[in-house]
Amino acid sequence: MGWMRAPRTGGLMLLALIVAAIPWFLPNNFYFEMAILVGINAIVAVGLNLLIGYAGQISLGHAGFFGLGGYCSGILVATYGWPPALALLLGAVGVAALAFIIARPILRLKGHYLAMATLGLGIIISIVVSTEDWLTGGPDGMYVPPFTLFGWELYGEAVWYWVIGGLLLLAVWLALNIIDSPVGRALRALHGSEVAAQAAGVDTTRAKVRVFVVSAVFAAVMGSLHAHYAGFVTPTSSGFFHSIELVTMVVLGGMASTFGAVVGAAILTVLPQLLSGFEDYEMVVFGLILMLTMIFMPQGLVPTLARVCKRRDQRASPIPGVDEVDP
Amino acid sequence: MRGKHVRAWLAASAVAMASSGAIAADTIKIGSFLSVTGPASFLGDPELKTLQMYIDQINAEGGVLGKQLALVHYDVGVDADNARTSTKRLLEDDQVDVIVGGSTTGTTMAAVPLVERAGVPFISLAGAVVIIEPVKKWVFKTPHTDRMAAQKIFEDMKARDITKVALISGTGGFGKSGRAQSTAVAGDYGIEIVADETYGPKDTDMTPQLTKIKNTDGVQAVLNFGFGQGPAIVTKNYKQLGMTAPLYQSHGVASKKYIELAGDAANGVRLPGSALLVADKLADDDPQKPVVIGYQTMYEKATGTDVSTFGGHAYDGLMIAVEAMKTAGSTDKEAVRAAIENTQGFVGTGGVVNMSAEDHLGLDLTAFRMLEIQDGDWVLVD
Structure with a gap:
């Protein structure tokens, strides 16, 4: 039964079941759209969680990478007629290179300074895409053609749902494997104490740079796909508020919990739509829910709930060795 | 929290279904x-x-x-x-x-x-x-459209024998589009854009851009394309700098709010607006009068x-x-x-x-x- 409880097998299977089951409960394309947006946000949050939750580094500029991916696809495909898959790949590689180059100086900073530097980076990207209107269409954004692969057009909500659902599983699988690999252990070590990790022989800078690049690539790829799915890309997608939203997803769902990031993304994407009936009070209710969650569950939803379940479990049938499970 | 969330979901979807059933x-x-x-x-x-x-x-x-x-x-x-x-x-x-x-x-x-x-x-x-x-x-x-606004303004300028115009526009979507349309149609009215300045959506002082325009030779009128706070600040700075060439605004500022924000500095500013703004001043035989x-x-x-x-x-x-x-x-x-x-x-x-x-x-x-x-x-x- 042990494998059922390990996140790498049991958790992933549960997620796969949920992804497979959800379409049966979606009455129309609007709900499909919500599910797709949840998936896109979840993948970015899973990547960001590697950086925030495991490496303990804050990034307030991830929407910048998301936007860069989107604009890269938009410009190369719409303006220069590149094949979308190639544009997506180039966007990912370009963002990886950018992240790699700036990671070294940025990640030398700690705490607020690191947050400030990533914030600045995000804002610079956002300003560039909204002012260089000859290239990006300016504040109103630009049109992005549909995604095609070998002459087959990715079209319709159902198709997109399965693509994004598959990618979500892939992303979660990747993240769980990274966490359980030597790199992941190094990350967790440096999250605990960077000095201690260094003393134990961990190349902390290298570990941080790597995970920063990986999470930036997650964001860039999803930015590209989102641009193709939405059919346009605007500077809002690379803006400061989107960055904050992504960080909130990770924190709300539970830092250092891959499934937490998925849950956080789902809640933050769906909640505003559910609350649209409140009209003017929408933002107030939204803020209140977030505040109360953080006050009463400071570790985030999934870790807190997991601990509650575990405690109940142990009371019922104490199995030794179960508590090594780290959701 | 999760339980509540699920219940909220269910409640919301129940309401949604009930209402769609009730169409x-x-x-x-x-x-x-x-x-x-x-x-x-x-x-x-x-x-x-x-x-x-x-x-x-x-x-x-x-x-x-x-x-x-x-x-x-x-x-x-x-x-x-x-x-x-x-x-x-x-x-x-x-x-x-x-x-x-x-x-x-x-x-x-x-x-x-x-x-x-x-x-x-x-x-x-x-x-x-x-x-x-x-x-x-x-x-x-x-x-x-913004193009019509630009055309209307240039028509008025032409009637006043103005041929050299300085343009100052916001970098927001409205200002950008307005700037593009103004540059595109100016030639049709024999008007030359001799200065072209922009300001950001959150700028609070446009004196540098206006000073540049002031120091440009031969500017006969200034056209500001933008909406929100920007145009009001431009208008105020314009007065502060003692600039006297006619100032034109776009239809983006066609609300009382603009006059309130710009105060006395707004006196003499011209802009294209819809009949609604001057409802009570329209001629009695104007077809729009009863509607507005x-x-x-x-x-x-x-x-x-x-x-x-x-x-x-x-x-x-x-x-x-x-x-x-x-x-x-x-x-x-x-x-x-x-x-x-x-x-x-x-x-x-x-x-x-x-x-x-x-x-x-x-x-x-x-x-x-x-x-x-x-x-x-x-x-x-x-």
Whole structure:
């Protein structure tokens, strides 16, 4: 039964079941759209969680990478007629290179300074895409053609749902494997104490740079796909508020919990739509829910709930060795 | 928390299902997405109030085709992604019969591909010319375009023998589009743009740009394209720098708010505006007079605030849609679309609308009035 409880097998299977089951409960394309947006946000949050939750580094500029991916696809495909898959790949590689180059100086900073530097980076990207209107269409954004692969057009909500659902599983699988690999252990070590990790022989800078690049690539790829799915890309997608939203997803769902990031993304994407009936009070209710969650569950939803379940479990049938499970 | 969340979900979907089950044949659904909050709330707020007010009134008078109208509205701020999701919700989940909305060009353009694919008539309330050019089968709009505003301004400049103009514009969507259109049509009026400055949406001081313009040789007039706070700051700085060349503003500032913000500095500023702003000063035989007076009276009575052009756009959009449904005799989407396209001689707050298959706006330059600000009020120039 042990494998059922390990996140790498049991958790992933549960997620796969949920992804497979959800379409049966979606009455129309609007709900499909919500599910797709949840998936896109979840993948970015899973990547960001590697950086925030495991490496303990804050990034307030991830929407910048998301936007860069989107604009890269938009410009190369719409303006220069590149094949979308190639544009997506180039966007990912370009963002990886950018992240790699700036990671070294940025990640030398700690705490607020690191947050400030990533914030600045995000804002610079956002300003560039909204002012260089000859290239990006300016504040109103630009049109992005549909995604095609070998002459087959990715079209319709159902198709997109399965693509994004598959990618979500892939992303979660990747993240769980990274966490359980030597790199992941190094990350967790440096999250605990960077000095201690260094003393134990961990190349902390290298570990941080790597995970920063990986999470930036997650964001860039999803930015590209989102641009193709939405059919346009605007500077809002690379803006400061989107960055904050992504960080909130990770924190709300539970830092250092891959499934937490998925849950956080789902809640933050769906909640505003559910609350649209409140009209003017929408933002107030939204803020209140977030505040109360953080006050009463400071570790985030999934870790807190997991601990509650575990405690109940142990009371019922104490199995030794179960508590090594780290959701 | 999770339990509550699931229950909220269930409750919400139950409500959604109940309401979709309740779409009896006796309601016509008017969908709308507007920028009621955020930096463009001065557009969305009067628009939403106008829609609610007139839908209530039409319902009280017996509705359209014997059916009651129901407004389904989502606030999208200025977020294009949100506009897209809300449009999908209107089309797929609420299954509206017609959409009247889209306060800004960005949110409108996000909705365009969806309504084109779904085949639902969409009347936009946003300014830029790209919305209707090239013509899109299902997309219409009511506000004058920025190109028309530029043309009207240059027409007035030409009449005053002005040939050298300095341009200062905001870098927001409205200012950018206005700048592009102004540069494009200036030549048609024998006008040369001798200086071209821009300012950011959050700038609080435009003295450097204006000083540059002041030091440019031969500037006979200055044109400012932008909306929100920017133009008011430009106007104030203009006065502070002692610049005396005529200052023109775009239709983006056509509300009392601008005069309040700019104060005395606004005296002598000229801008193109709709008849609504000068409702009580229109000639008695003006075809628009009864419509604009009626709208102004009703809006100011219901909301207690000054009327703005933007609410008028929503009035025009709603009424064109309602008239089209009456003409079509049904809410069949294609029939309503065709009826909107054939709108002839509709007198709205924005002007007299004559649409065609090539023109999904239907206004000409006469729809704009050249106004001058004198002692805190609008005065008709022509």
